Amino acid sequence: MSEGTEQEVDIMFGLKNVLTQIEAAVARRSKDLPQVTPQLVAVSKIKPVPLIIQAYDAGQRHFGENYVNEMAEKSIDPQILDKCKDIKWHFIGHLQTNKINKLLGSPGLYMVETVDSEKLADNLNKQWTKLRKEENKLNVMVQVNTSGEEAKNGVAPAEATKLVEHVLKNCPSLEFNGLMTIGQYDYDVSQGPNPDFLTLAKCRQEVCENLNLDINKVELSMGMSSDFEHAIELGATTVRVGSVIFGARPPKN
Numbered sequence: 001m002s003e004g005t006e007q008e009v010d011i012m013f014g015l016k017n018v019l020t021q022i023e024a025a026v027a028r029r030s031k032d033l034p035q036v037t038p039q040l041v042a043v044s045k046i047k048p049v050p051l052i053i054q055a056y057d058a059g060q061r062h063f064g065e066n067y068v069n070e071m072a073e074k075s076i077d078p079q080i081l082d083k084c085k086d087i088k089w090h091f092i093g094h095l096q097t098n099k100i101n102k103l104l105g106s107p108g109l110y111m112v113e114t115v116d117s118e119k120l121a122d123n124l125n126k127q128w129t130k131l132r133k134e135e136n137k138l139n140v141m142v143q144v145n146t147s148g149e150e151a152k153n154g155v156a157p158a159e160a161t162k163l164v165e166h167v168l169k170n171c172p173s174l175e176f177n178g179l180m181t182i183g184q185y186d187y188d189v190s191q192g193p194n195p196d197f198l199t200l201a202k203c204r205q206e207v208c209e210n211l212n213l214d215i216n217k218v219e220l221s222m223g224m225s226s227d228f229e230h231a232i233e234l235g236a237t238t239v240r241v242g243s244v245i246f247g248a249r250p251p252k253n
């Protein structure tokens with residue numbers, strides 16, 4: 001068996017497993033929560049184009065990337081353009097103002113999950129209007145720093161309403177989709193429900209009450225390889241899963 005075939009089997013297997021686990025977690029989810037079927041975003045950062053194509057061929061459409069340059073390159077890769085015509089890219093990394101045009105120029109860009117300031121929202125709104133006049137609005141999520149760690153991006157939970165209101169009122173080219181958090185890594189679930197996930201769910205409740213939004217239409221993007229099932233039980237409607245689909249990434253640095 002060639003190496004390529006082995007990889008293909010692995011990715012199909014990984015994806016199928018994750019989708020089965022998602023379904024099982026949905027069944028365990030509290031009935032008071034909006035019963036939205038979670039969207040799987042396959043996080044392909046650092047992983048090569050052929051693996052993305054394999055996942056696409058196995059039926060996956062939503063992919064997540066953290067780095068603007070990497071996403072921009074992958075999005076214009078001739079193989080991706082040729083074989084993944086319906087790919088939907090989610091940008092899930094920190095976005096600097098000077099990289100906005102590069103990001104927005106990426107074909108297949110579907111959502112920016114990491115809007116964390118009015119300035120970034122305004123710049124995205126302005127540039128999207130300029131670049132993509134003829135197209136639909138750009139989907140965005142507001143990133144919330146639920147763990148309060150200084151190294152994490154996102155607005156404080158108490159500031160979320162203000163930023164969401166700003167997007168709704170002042171950014172006509174942006175479509176507000178929901179709230180996203182990363183949260184602390186390696187939380188031990190035996191200690192009880194992950195406080196970051198509870199905080200994000202509560203934050204949504206408040207934003208919806210303050211701004212009179214339908215809670216069923218405001219997404220919660222939370223949960224990664226180690227905890228996506230737990231996140232779904234607590235109300236995640238989007239999970240961002242990388243290593244259990246594509247294999248472990250080399251440690252940073």
Ligand SMILES: *Cc1c(COP(=O)(O)O)cnc(C)c1O
Pocket residue numbers: 043045066092093182223224225226240241242243244
């Ligand atoms: C890398 C990354 C993920 C996926 O992480 P895994 O542990 O590989 O599933 C999800 N969300 C964000 C923001 C990431 O940077």
